[in-house]
Amino acid sequence: MRTGASRSWRHQIDSGSGNCKKFDHNFGEGRTVIFRACNDTPYLPDPCSAWRTGVA
Template sequence: MLALSAVTLPVAAASAAPAAGHDAYSDLMVDGKFVARTYFNAGEDSFTITKKSNYGNRPYAEYRYTKINGDEQTGTHWGVAALNNPITFDHNFGKNRAVHFRTCVQVDFAIDDCDDWETGYAG
């Protein structure tokens, strides 16, 4: 009769979200020009929008977030047209929850320019 012994093998850790406090930026570039930035501050659960060039009108941030209960929360925060005048908007997202956002700028007589979606994780 053969005796079997238990062998413990390492198990790869499952892919997980970054730890709480993962800040992120969305920088809108148009024709090589730095137009506007949205900064997600994970520790403060806030967005700060700043216009960086004279291109277009007001910058804004679009965001989407899935609440713990599964409901999606979306919104838009508007910055000001004045250069280098940051505006901050506070939130209270669930800890470690992904917050998707992008920076856009209002453009007359055309479709608004927007950056790709970025992801931060609430603190």
């Protein structure tokens, strides 16, 4: 991926509340990653955590 490019993904986890899932996007080392977690709520807007920043 070129420097400055951005991508967006949405992952759906059907394993239930409290379960974790790992996703390997193979980001380049040192690349800034911005993410948040949301609950899929039927018929309502999905409640999400605040945006978080990490470094790959």
